[in-house]
Structures are given as structure tokens and as C-alpha cells.
Amino acid sequence: QVQLVESGGGLVKPGGSLRLSCAASGFRFSDFYMSWIRQAPGKGLEWLSYISTRGTNTAYADPAKGRFTISRDDRSNLVYLQMDNLRAEDTALYYCARGGGSAIDRWGQGTMVTVSS
Amino acid sequence: QSVLTQPPSTSGTPGQTVTISCSGSSSNIGSNTVTWYQHLLGAAPILLIFGSYNRPSGVPDRFSGSTSGTSASLAISGLRSEDEADYYCATWDNSLSAWVFGGGTKVTVL
Numbered sequence: 001q002v003q004l005v006e007s008g009g010g011l012v013k014p015g016g017s018l019r020l021s022c023a024a025s026g027f028r029f030s031d032f033y034m035s036w037i038r039q040a041p042g043k044g045l046e047w048l049s050y051i052s053t054r055g056t057n058t059a060y061a062d063p064a065k066g067r068f069t070i071s072r073d074d075r076s077n078l079v080y081l082q083m084d085n086l087r088a089e090d091t092a093l094y095y096c097a098r099g100g101g102s103a104i105d106r107w108g109q110g111t112m113v114t115v116s117s
Numbered sequence: 118q119s120v121l122t123q124p125p126s127t128s129g130t131p132g133q134t135v136t137i138s139c140s141g142s143s144s145n146i147g148s149n150t151v152t153w154y155q156h157l158l159g160a161a162p163i164l165l166i167f168g169s170y171n172r173p174s175g176v177p178d179r180f181s182g183s184t185s186g187t188s189a190s191l192a193i194s195g196l197r198s199e200d201e202a203d204y205y206c207a208t209w210d211n212s213l214s215a216w217v218f219g220g221g222t223k224v225t226v227l
Contacts, residue, residue: 004161035216044119045154045162045205047216061215095161100216103152103167104207110161 002026002106004096009111012086020081020111022096029077030054033100036070036081037107038092046092050100051079059100063090086115120145121206123219130227134194137222139206141187145217149209151189153182156203156221165204166191193224201226 008020020036035050049060049070058070069082079096093110122140129135139151153166164173166182169189179195189208193200206219 037216044221045156045207045218047207047218050216059214062213103150103164104216105164105167105173107161107163 002098004098004106004108006094006096006108006111009094009113011114011116013117014087014115016086016115017082017084018086018113020083020094020096020113022079022081022108024077024079024096024098027098030074032098033102034070034072034079035097035100035104036068036079037095037097037104038090038113039095039110040089040092043092045095047104048094049081052101083113086113088115091115119220120210120213120217121208121219123204123206123222125220126223126225128225128227129196131196131198133196134192135196135224137191137193137204137206137224139189139191139219141189141208141217143187144212145187145208145210146184146189147187148211151182151184151206151208153180153189153191154205154207155200156205158203162205196226198226200224 003025005023036048048064051070072079095110096108098106150169154162156162169184170182203221210217
């Protein structure tokens with residue numbers, strides 16, 4: 001069955017960096033767009049970025065532009081989110097999800113990122 | 118402030134029908150199909166409706182979606198205790214070139 005497992009979250013100081021990873025299984029990874037979505041404590045869902053098949057196209061929400069970079073490795077069925085210059089407001093549960101060019105249809109359990117000094 | 122507007126909460130008794138609205142604009146709901154998700158605390162969100170009214174296999178037909186102009190709705194009929202969760206609408210916004218979500222609606226089963 002479809003599985004998405006995020007990793008790489010943790011505690012980081014303001015201005016620091018983290019790279020989140022998402023391991024996908026149970027489907028033909030290379031055929032799907034992939035997205036990252038987050039949920040800050042007590043807040044709603046916020047889409048951050050998608051990457052197309054073969055990584056030819058990417059898109060970012062305003063909070064991610066210029067600081068976050070999405071990438072993928074189709075040989076290893078992995079999608080990444082490189083996050084730089086992190087701020088307190090980036091504290092959230094970060095979800096990896098399948099889709100983005102059309103409906104986002106499967107989600108992982110999330111990895112928690114806390115930005116604090 | 119979310120681009121898509123949902124009521125923060127709604128409630129119903131078992132067996133009732135509750136409807137959740139999602140209001141947008143011509144650049145999002147007015148131009149693109151809507152997806153709906155169910156989100157239980159501590160779990161991964163689950164796709165309930167895609168293409169505005171289509172249910173993935175495994176989603177009960179108690180859940181139904183509809184759209185009208187720049188608004189969408191999710192109806193839950195035959196409300197059950199296990200339906201108590203947060204529900205989110207989402208769609209692509211052509212002006213923002215981004216996926217946008219509603220703020221979420223908490224459904225309480227009384």
C-alpha cells in the first residue's frame with residue numbers, strides 16, 4: 001500500500017537549516033508529483049511546494065519562496081525539502097504528500113520542526 | 118487569514134446531516150475543482166472528495182461534495198461518532214499559482 005514516511009525534523013535555532021526527507025513506497029514514485037504541506041500548532045494546513053515528475057517544474061507558496069527548495073531522487077523514491085534561514089513561524093508539523101499537479105491524495109504522518117533559540 | 122473561508126466549527130447529532138461550506142473566488146474555486154480532507158488529530162489527513170464531487174474508493178457515500186460558482190460544500194449524512202474530526206477544503210489558485218486551503222472546520226458529534 002501507499003506509504004510516505006517523513007524524517008529530518010527537529011529543533012533548530014532561528015537562522016538555521018534543516019533538510020526534510022520523505023521515503024515513498026507502494027506506488028510508482030516517478031509517475032507522481034510530490035508536495036510538502038505544513039501545519040503550525042493550533043493552525044490549519046498550509047501548502048508549501050510541489051515538484052513535478054522528473055523534477056522539471058517546481059512551485060512554492062510565498063512563505064517558502066527564496067528559503068525552501070524541493071527536490072527528488074526517483075532512483076531512491078525520495079523527496080526532499082531543504083529549509084534555510086528558518087524562523088520561529090516555521091515551527092510546524094511538516095507533511096509529505098503525493099500529488100500537486102492534480103489532487104493531493106495521500107499524506108504521510110509528518111515530521112515536527114521546531115525553530116527556537 | 119486563509120484564502121478559502123470555512124466556518125470554524127459545526128455540530129450535529131448521530132444520524133443528522135451536516136454541511137460544511139468553503140467560499141473562494143474566481144481565481145480558485147471558480148476555476149478549479151475542489152478537494153476535501155478529513156484530519157484526525159495525530160493522523161495523516163485523508164482524501165474524502167476530489168474533482169469537487171468524486172469519492173476515492175473506500176470513502177463512504179455518506180460524504181458528498183458539490184460546487185456552485187465560487188463556493189463548495191461537503192455534506193456528511195448519517196453522522197457518526199467517528200466523523201468527529203477537522204475537515205479542510207483545498208484547490209489550486211490561478212492568481213497565486215499555489216494550492217490554497219480553507220482554515221478548517223471542526224465537526225463535533227453531540
